[in-house]
Amino acid sequence: MHRRFFEIPNLKYAMAYAWFQKDTVIQHLLHQLKYEGNEAIGLLLGEIYGEQLSDYFSNEWDLITTVPIHYKKQRKRGYNQSHKIAEGMSLKLNIPFEPILEKTVNRKSQTRKHRIQRFDNVESTFHLKIPKENLKNKRILLVDDVVTTGATLQACSQPLQKAGAEISIATISATRA
Secondary structure, eight states: OGGGGTTSTTOOOEEEEEEOOTTSHHHHHHHHHHHSOOHHHHHHHHHHHHHHHHTTOTTSOSEEEEOOOOHHHHHHHSSOHHHHHHHHHHHHHTOOBOOOEEEOSOOOOSTTOOHHHHHHHHTTOEEESSOGGGGTTOEEEEEEEEESSSHHHHHHHHHHHHTTOEEEEEEEEEOOO
């Protein structure tokens, strides 16, 4: 996982709970979470993952945040699936969760885009919702549901690192590179 994010300087940790494969339980659960309105699955997955991480990373982070979705998509879906995962992780890790990033540009889904198109699609779309001074020397766990190329997580990490934060990444699943 860590090699996927070679363009994120000083990335502390990069981890995924499971490998993403079609026609598996993980794919079914994430589909239910993201497209079928079953937000309880996100909380449960976050709690399970957070419990597992708590054995190894009890005091590693100051704050948990997530990859944001554009407010129009969130209004349509009713929630951000990554927020639900982060809420569950926050409970088990006993670390505050705060959505400190916003997606200011509403671009098309990345699902059917190739690697280069994904990086181009997310460049400069994420911004801080809080003053950057609040993040200086903070250790932040950035959470998402699925990582494929890493383009979205890389784009989200940029404003956090520019503010002086140390970044780690955790996702529920990752495609095999």
